[in-house]
Amino acid sequence: MTSNSEQHRLYKYYVEPHAVSDMTRRTLALVLAGGEGSRLRNLTKWRAKPAVPFGGKYRIIDFALSNCINSGMRRIGVLTQYKSHSLIRHLQRAWGFLRPEIGEFVEIIPAQQRLRPQWYEGTADAIYQNLDIVYRHEPDYVLVLGGDHIYTMDYAKMLAAHIQEKAELTVGCIEVPLEEAKAFGVMSVDDQYRIKRFTEKPPEPEPVPGKPDVALASMGIYIFSIEFLTKVLIHDAEDDTSQHDFGRNIIPNAIKSARAMAFPFLDNQGEPAYWRDVGSLYSYWRANIELCDIEPELNLYERDWPIWTYQTQSPPAKFAFDDEQRRGQAIDSLVAGGCIISGARVKRSVIFFNTQIETETLIKDSVILPKVRVGRNCTLNKCIIDKGTVIPDDFEVGVDLEEDRKRFLVTDEGIVLVTPGMMNQRLHYERD
Numbered sequence: 562m563t564s565n566s567e568q569h570r571l572y573k574y575y576v577e578p579h580a581v582s583d584m585t586r587r588t589l590a591l592v593l594a595g596g597e598g599s600r601l602r603n604l605t606k607w608r609a610k611p612a613v614p615f616g617g618k619y620r621i622i623d624f625a626l627s628n629c630i631n632s633g634m635r636r637i638g639v640l641t642q643y644k645s646h647s648l649i650r651h652l653q654r655a656w657g658f659l660r661p662e663i664g665e666f667v668e669i670i671p672a673q674q675r676l677r678p679q680w681y682e683g684t685a686d687a688i689y690q691n692l693d694i695v696y697r698h699e700p701d702y703v704l705v706l707g708g709d710h711i712y713t714m715d716y717a718k719m720l721a722a723h724i725q726e727k728a729e730l731t732v733g734c735i736e737v738p739l740e741e742a743k744a745f746g747v748m749s750v751d752d753q754y755r756i757k758r759f760t761e762k763p764p765e766p767e768p769v770p771g772k773p774d775v776a777l778a779s780m781g782i783y784i785f786s787i788e789f790l791t792k793v794l795i796h797d798a799e800d801d802t803s804q805h806d807f808g809r810n811i812i813p814n815a816i817k818s819a820r821a822m823a824f825p826f827l828d829n830q831g832e833p834a835y836w837r838d839v840g841s842l843y844s845y846w847r848a849n850i851e852l853c854d855i856e857p858e859l860n861l862y863e864r865d866w867p868i869w870t871y872q873t874q875s876p877p878a879k880f881a882f883d884d885e886q887r888r889g890q891a892i893d894s895l896v897a898g899g900c901i902i903s904g905a906r907v908k909r910s911v912i913f914f915n916t917q918i919e920t921e922t923l924i925k926d927s928v929i930l931p932k933v934r935v936g937r938n939c940t941l942n943k944c945i946i947d948k949g950t951v952i953p954d955d956f957e958v959g960v961d962l963e964e965d966r967k968r969f970l971v972t973d974e975g976i977v978l979v980t981p982g983m984m985n986q987r988l989h990y991e992r993d
Contacts, residue, residue, distance in 0.1 A: 584720050585633040586664065588784075589700035592625050593684050594708035595642030595672065600841045602970055603980045604947060609641065611708035612648035613845070614930050614948065616852055616861060616868075617897040617911050620651050621839065622708040623870045626667065629706075631866050632716040635665040636698060639708065640687045642672040642680060655871030670694060683805030689794040695787075703790050705807065707781040711848055711859065712826075712836040713866050719824045720784060729789040729819040732756065732812060733782030735826050736775045736833040742766035745778035746808050748823045756821040759813045769825075777823055779808060780836060789819060835859050843974045846945055849911045849928045853893045875899030875914050887920045897931075905935070919954075927959070947980040949987070 598610025605613065611622035622639070629637050641648055649669055659665035670691055672680050681687040688695065688705065695703065702723065704716055714733075723731040734748050742763070749758035749767040759779075760766070766776035785793075793815055797803050803810045815821055828834040835858040839845040851857055861868060875898035880889035887904030894907045897914035904920035913931040918924060922939040930948040935941065939952055942959030946952065958965060959977045970978040981987055 582633060584702075584724060585635075585717055587701040588634055588636070588704055588720060589695060589698050589702075590629045590634045590637045590704040590706060590716075591688060591695070592622065592629075592637065592639045592706045592708045593687060594622055594639050594648060595645070595681060595687060596707075596709060597643045598709065598840065601839075601845060602842060603978060603982070604842070604845070604945070605644075606980075606982075607644060608647045609643050609645050610840075612645075612651060613839075614913055615711065615839070615845075616849065617895045617913050618872060619868055619870045620648075620655075621711065622648065622651075623655070623868055624711050624713065625706045625708050626656060627866075627868045628712075628714050628716060629704075630869060632714075634704065634716055635659055636700070637667045638670050638691075638694065639667060640670045640672075640681075640691065642687070645671065651871060655869065683803075683810075684807045685794060685797055685803075685811045686805035688790075689798050689805070692791065692794065700787055703785045703787055705783040705785065709838075709840065710780070710836060711839055712780075712834070713859070713863070713868075714782075714826060714834070714836075716782075719782070722822065722824050723784045723786075726822050727820060728784075728822040729786050730812070730815050730821040731784040731824050732821065733780040733826055734777040734823045735780050735836050736769065736772070737778045739766050739768060739774060739776055742776035742778050745776075746812075748777040748779060750777060750823045754823045754825070756816045756823050759816055761809060761813075775833075777825065779812070780826060781808065783807060783812070789815075793819075842945065842970070842972050842978055843976055846928055846943075846976045850909065850926060852895055852911060853909045855893070873899065873914055878902070882920070913948075943975055944977040944979060947978070950979055950981050950984060951986055952979075952984075 594611040596610050598605040613621050615621050639652060652669055656667040659667060719733055746759060746761045747763050747766045748756050750756055752770045769775055769777055793811055797805055797810055826834045837848045839848050878896045878898055878900040880902045882889050882904040889902040889904050891902055891907040893909045896912045899915035900912050901917045905918040905922040908925045910924050910927045912929045915931055916929055916933045918935045919937040921937055922935055924941045926943045927941050928945045932949050933946050935952040936954035938954060939956045940960055944959045958979055962971055962975055965971050965977050969983050
């Protein structure tokens with residue numbers, strides 16, 4: 562539990578609703594969505610990481626965008642680059658409901674080589690190359706987000722902290738155990754949460770003052786005052802030794818002279834809130850399967866904080882047959898619209914929309930992406946089946962991992978990825 566002083570810190574940033582509206586109107590959100598996501602292997606062979614499906618009906622980017630909308634930040638730019646076709650198509654379908662005539666928009670900003678004949682060379686360079694577009698919207702504050710994490714967060718609280726602390730830079734942070742912090746960029750802070758140092762993947766992370774067991778890891782969420790952002794981006798662009806990356810260059814250099822504050826992402830009880838980096842196949846599988854818990858940490862059913870997305874016009878999910886040997890059922894699972902579970906059993910799995918599963922098949926602890934067809938008498942265990950894959954009758958995945966390694970991709974944790982290409986079927990991009 563948090564101390565009384567920490568509890569005081571949590572609530573001191575209360576702002577009247579009209580002031581929140583004024584702050585958010587003066588803020589431009591920029592979502593960095595051009596990453597390759599190579600650790601997701603074949604899942605990102607034909608799509609950008611933010612476009613990867615998640616949770617039965619969403620795309621990963623929907624969480625950052627929904628957080629913006631629910632936080633009252635409705636001026637949003639999405640910077641794309643890597644294999645962005647399906648991402649752009651999703652943004653056009655799902656996020657075209659805002660009203661530009663009243664200052665609301667989700668604007669797609671593709672890589673355009675606006676300043677030089679190179680693509681984006683880092684996260685900071687992506688925004689630097691589009692500073693003219695940023696200035697066109699005349700923001701006082703710029704919220705920079707990654708489009709590839711799963712969480713729900715009220716950015717208005719972080720913005721209020723940024724303004725009231727008179728910060729030039731505020732970094733969103735998550736409290737993680739010291740051992741886990743070795744894999745993150747870690748903030749070293751004083752007792753007022755002013756950032757003193759930033760260390761990328763430190764062997765001995767520095768704990769939070771008063772909390773010896775946890776460190777503050779960067780979430781890749783930043784708020785800049787516009788003048789400061791412009792200054793540091795121009796300075797970084799002139800540095801030939803820089804990797805032009807926020808985490809590696811901008812943040813470590815900025816805290817030497819700027820008023821840089823850390824903003825811990827905590828829930829209403831003062832405990833670390835839900836946040837998942839789904840950058841590897843195992844973490845992606847685990848985050849999906851966690852949704853099957855009776856009371857999952859990420860509540861997709863929260864009506865006060867909806868996750869918006871594009872939905873296909875699909876009929877309700879259907880469970881067919883009630884015979885002893887072929888009963889269509891799903892236990893502790895998420896099943897999206899358009900699915901038909903025809904005499905099959907589904908246990909602790911996430912079944913995306915328009916998927917069909919045939920008689921006497923067992924699916925357990927698996928993530929089945931949209932438009933998959935699974936034949937009769939199959940067994941799928943601890944696997945990820947990519948969109949559009951057809952699994953023939955009498956087929957097994959996740960039963961004999963040594964055999965699976967000959968055909969599919971198997972992680973160190975024993976999660977099996979199957980794609981259409983691995984099954985010698987039509988390539989994924991033809992169906993995405």
